[in-house]
Amino acid sequence: MSQVQRESGGRPRANAEAYADRHAGTPGQLAIYFIGYNVIMSTRREAERTLGSKFNLAEFNGAVIRDGSITLASLMGKMQR
Numbered sequence: 001m002s003q004v005q006r007e008s009g010g011r012p013r014a015n016a017e018a019y020a021d022r023h024a025g026t027p028g029q030l031a032i033y034f035i036g037y038n039v040i041m042s043t044r045r046e047a048e049r050t051l052g053s054k055f056n057l058a059e060f061n062g063a064v065i066r067d068g069s070i071t072l073a074s075l076m077g078k079m080q081r
Contacts, residue, residue: 047060
């Protein structure tokens with residue numbers, strides 16, 4: 001790994017600069033993605049616990065994306081039903 005890659009988080013310099021520019025323009029994006037990831041994963045764990053051997057990952061993923069872009073609260077309510 002070159003010195004430039006070490007200084008840019010292991011990415012080639014041009015990629016690191018593009019990444020930094022993109023997130024500077026949308027500073028909350030990373031936080032929102034992380035929050036959404038945590039909600040989806042906790043909902044998945046709950047479904048796995050509730051359904052046990054009947055849990056089907058493909059069906060779960062399909063249910064998560066079926067309604068398109070919805071609020072996390074709506075997603076959680078939908079998945080609980």
